[in-house]
Amino acid sequence: MVDLNSITTCRRLFATVVAAGALILSFSLPAEASMACGPHKKLTKALTGKYKEARKGLGLVASRRVMEVFVSDTGSWTLVMTDLNGVSCIIAAGHSWEDAPKVAMVEPGI
Secondary structure, three states: OOOHHHHHHHHHHHHHHHHHHHHHHHHHOOHHHHHOEEEHHHHHHHHHHOOOOEEEEEEEEOOOEEEEEEEOOOOOEEEEEEOOOOEEEEEEEEOOOOOOOOOOOOOOOO
8 A cells, every 4th residue: 555645755855955955055056057047059059159168978868858968178177968959958067077097897796
């Protein structure tokens, strides 16, 4: 039997965590970064042209959004999220990007 109180508690906890994360994110981003949204092509053209950032990687977020990281040779970086309608928003931006060293995967027992 499913405990409805547990489900309700989990939903409340999830909603609280999401709200807290959004609040923290809104205070941690510069105003221009938190409001920068537009068509994907226009936003990425600005990143590649003005900031000389190229796409370093991308990933799918909950099958509904694409997250991309753009990085320049000088170490500036921008995290962009694009929805299913092609609207992209800058989620975060910074400097001093460093690639993590690649680590060889070793299978257990070898």
